[in-house]
Amino acid sequence: MLKLLSTEPVRLLAFLVGIMAFVGLNAAYLVWVERKGAGRFQRRPGPTEVGYAGLLQPIADAIKLLSKQLIVPQGVDAALFRVAPLLMMAPALMSLAVIPFGPSLAARNINVGLLLIFALGSINVMAIMLGGWSSRNKYAIMSAARVVSQNVAYEIPTLLVVITMIMITGTMNLNEIVRQQAGAFWHWNVFRVWVNPLMPVTFLIFFICMLAETNRAPFDMAEAESELVAGAYTEYSSMGFGVFFMAEYANILLGCSLATVLFLGGWQSPFGILPGVLWFLIKMYFLVFAVVWVRWTFPRTQFYGLLNLSWKLLIPVSLFTLILSSAIMKLY
Template sequence: MDLSITSLAQIIIACLMVIGLMVANAVVMVYFERKTAGFIQRRPGPYEVGPRGTIQAICDSMKLLGKQLFIPGNVDWLLYFLAPVLAFFPVLLLFLPIPFGKFLTAMSVDEGILLILAFSGLGVISNILAGWSSNNKYGLLGAARAVSQSIAYEIPMIMSLLAVIFLSGSLNLSQIVEEQGSWPWQWNICVQPLAFFIYLVSLVGETNRAPFDLPEAESELTAGFHTEYSGMGFALFFLSEYANMLLVSFVCVTFFLGGWKGPFLDGFWWTFIKAYLIMMFIVWLRWTFPRVRFDQLLNINWKWLLPLSILNLWITAIVVKLL
């Protein structure tokens, strides 16, 4: 990787495009999520603002922009402001190694997945900082839960990705896509169905989405770690939550579902179609299942996902060695 002016410009342009993608994604997903919630509960969802409520999400974000940034008493001032920024900016970096298309990669690094896994940990740090600095018991409890949940779910997630890495022999995401074919039976999901299942469960846990949304469980902790945030601070957390969802979907698509390869015509559209299908699935999960208890959440992870992922990794290693 050269650090010339052109590659720097490429990265800056990519970052700007990623910011655009994040905002557009949040707007679309908020609308989609509320509509899905409505239809699943047999009601129309947002309907009044714009034709069929289409500009509801934009109006909500305008309202957030105009809101007062309220700072509660006794907060740790510096960390309180640092936390939302820290939640938002690492996500920009995480999108860089994702191969959206054959030539549509912002920064093709050989250790792409390592970069993603390393920097996604910063999101958890921002959760701790937010919960601790806001000097609120709900915030602190939410932060504590976020940490233990993230530590727990990152391990099977990495293990399941490692099984695919064993097969392709590379940490480069573009390389992993190249190893897969265009048709669904040539994708890694057919070789590694168990790893795909483990990844799917742990991506829900990793992004703090229902039924694993313990860090921000509304009925127990009001809003968890971002209880004390209003206005843009809250908006940044919100944005990064949806961006994280999109990111884990892209990683899932890259590793298991053939990336930008698809039937008939390869191209970046397949990446987006497949990623948004996974996003739809996550939303569907949220409006179907009730929230699990915290001990159940950790039991699922430590008693089932972790042994299963170790078993899967072990079998993969043996098969790769023998063949």
């Protein structure tokens, strides 16, 4: 029996269920965190009614969404319209398979984990674009066009940063990257200025790009509720919208996990107390909180401002860090 449990298929099944549960719970409770956080930032209590401190609010929301009809408007491309939300959710779930949550807590410990994540990550853009395009709504189509140009613009600095990291660490295996950051917190990649003096900047670029790639404020061009009503999601109701919504949080989760792994030492503990998984979660949720914090503090950027930021600032700077670290590596 025990032997059966430790076989690879069972292990994968357990991880599959685990990851789906983790993402599902997180998507639900990040909404709660978001609303509670927004409430605190805005000097109001946030949700309080359903359950203790509104803790059951996400469940109530989910039930409400589930009980609604998924309206497929006349004239839309029904197949694409239905597929788009799934296309947004699935890559985030799949990518989490290679994230090492703990020293031995990863669904798959593969050599090209980073590559997998970025390969899957670009499907996201397709999902929003298809959702917007198939909606047959002018606002949705404008939003789809925005999303494509935005994500193309921010894919480049992200990849440049990741290439820098791959060069420095010499591997695409996420577990290996974490292992290299062992020791006190100054061994974390973000503080390893002797490898590349611009390391904190690199981290900042990665964080900004992550915000942009997940379409979070101040880069929420896709949704832009005061301009494009609800952007690509305008025509979605019920769980069609719900899945998009959850996928947004799943993507935030993935982005913050990746930032934790690449820069903040993953499951490495800075003081040696507490198990690694906890440290991973602490770091990741701190980043998630920062994402919420940014959203409720800043207004939305202008669209050309967003592209200018990427093409005129982030890409040159990330290229420079890439060259700088390769030069440093060559010299030493």
